[in-house]
Amino acid sequence: MTYLKLIAVLVGMVSLAGGAAAQTVNGKAFGTYVNAAGITTQSPVASLPSSGGMDVGSTDAFGVPSAIDAQFLKAITTGALDDPASTAQSTSELQNVSVLSGLITADAVTAVASSYHNASGAASDAEGSGFANLIVNGLVVTTDVAPNTRVTLPGVGYAILNEQLPTGDGVSSSGMTVNMIHIYLQSLTQGTCTPLGCLPSVLTNTGEIIVGSASSGVQ
């Protein structure tokens, strides 16, 4: 009997957690972010107020020599706190993208992140995200890119394409960040030898480039 009561209380707590109204929403989107060779810069950012609303960041063109060139960057985030349903959704799109002097190019890059919280729980997704005419290392990509696809970029580092970073417990909170191109710049530090022994060469992260980022969350 006591055991059954405990189960009933736990079920009730879970139901309440899922049914309780969200306290905040969050959303953010931008076209590009560059942290490389001592330069840190970012295209206009759209940031959603925690109580909801709408924000837009856009520019006709954005470039950092040898790092990124893109046109028609538009970042949008919208959302609202409400009971029973709170939602946030963000989009980032840019066109005629060239990263690292053409190492990666795309006619269009689109990131979409969407989150909701309602009486049945919370969830997020990155549906709608994609590339148009993506070319990586000279190879044409003709199919949708699976989430978190890693591509080695010799002499540069590596890239995660369609990087998806979920957060939250799926009951009272949920979030999603999608970075369509996330380049991790690396350099090889040569190992050294001393009379005491040799240290191996080490790959060191030296910077990053993000192209097409959208995030959303409710909690």
Add this chain to the structure above:
Amino acid sequence: MRKLETPTTLVACLLAATVVGACDRAATPFASEPPSFNIFPGESPACFRLTGGGRIDKPEPAVLMPQPKNTPDSRDFATFGFQARPIDCNVPNGSGQIEWVEHNPNAILGGFSFHASVNWFVEVQDHYGPTGNPKNGCGRFAGNDGRVQGRNGQTFENISFVVEHACDRGEPGVGRDHIRICLGTADGNSCEAGSAPYRRDGILTGGNIQKHKLS
């Protein structure tokens, strides 16, 4: 064709506005006078607000069902974000804003981005049937201060728009929620096929449209 409860006079020039250069003004594919907005039979002032953002690809099918994205070699899709509401419960005057991006280089102006504020908001019925929400109904909202920035370099100001319907059919919005927009119509109320220089609709392939209480 729907019948107006409040008839309006349309300027003949505007009826030909889809033909570039039809008027003596600067060549524009859009109507150049702000239209009036009306409440049609079956519609009513609303007591809710909408937020939304996401992506559409293929036109709305005859029967509501999830739609796939277009292929990765295609730029034939649109993305958007908006917040729209009546200024008060059961008042058709609205507020809010919308951003719409048409990516298709074969679309008008070679694709474009559009921004406008909302000044009209009413409730309409979902053409796919009851939405399943406790209170059925979609939003129809409009405005006439839009700015269109074409990918071909052309920019137009004071362009009207009407979101003929933005419908929340539950979560997640992908495969359920749907939206239709018209830009530059001479008759601000009309978003029927062939009535606007730009018209697009679809079931969401990304994002969400959410109906909220008016607060």
